[in-house]
Amino acid sequence: MRFQPKYNTYEAAPQWPENQAARRTVPGTVARDERLEPIADTLPMTFDQALLDRGQERFEIFCSPCHAASGYGNGMVVQRGFPAPPSFHSERLRNAPLRHFVDVITEGYGVMYSYRDRVPLEDRWAIATYIRALQLSQHVAYDSLSASQRARLADSVDDSSREAPQ
């Protein structure tokens, strides 16, 4: 058995479609551990502090090496030469639905590979929610703040050089 004509995985196989020995799954079949239900369009679980905390933890483990803890895209791996991802604080990604982040984690995006195997679906939603919080941390309308939040903001701003935002 060991010494016989055979293909190894990923070997070229000219007589088969796509010229490769590794075959695609038969249409209508799934891998044993593959989830069957379609991914929801909006957050399918309760939004609470625990979800955000989980998202932050998973984000810092899996995403911050490239996207940076701040989400600006200059993480350590990028500083060592990996292509820089776009900032999460752009107009386009601020307006992207949560589902977009879940899809990028699931499928990968351009040179970013898929995290499907490493980040289970629930954690993808948690990370997406946390990215939204990160975006808000850099871009929130002053008018939407409560009086006490405005007071805290004023305290934290070096007041000699700045005026309160209009």
Ligand code: HEC
């Ligand atoms: C190894 C580096 C690396 C890691 C780790 C990484 N990314 Fe990325 N990510 C990239 C790069 C590079 C791009 C830009 C890809 C391109 O445009 O070709 C990108 C793009 C994106 C985008 C932008 C998609 C768009 O619409 O422009 C999102 C969102 C994203 N990543 C989310 C994540 C999340 C969430 C994680 C963690 C689960 C993660 N990334 C982990 C490198 C990484």
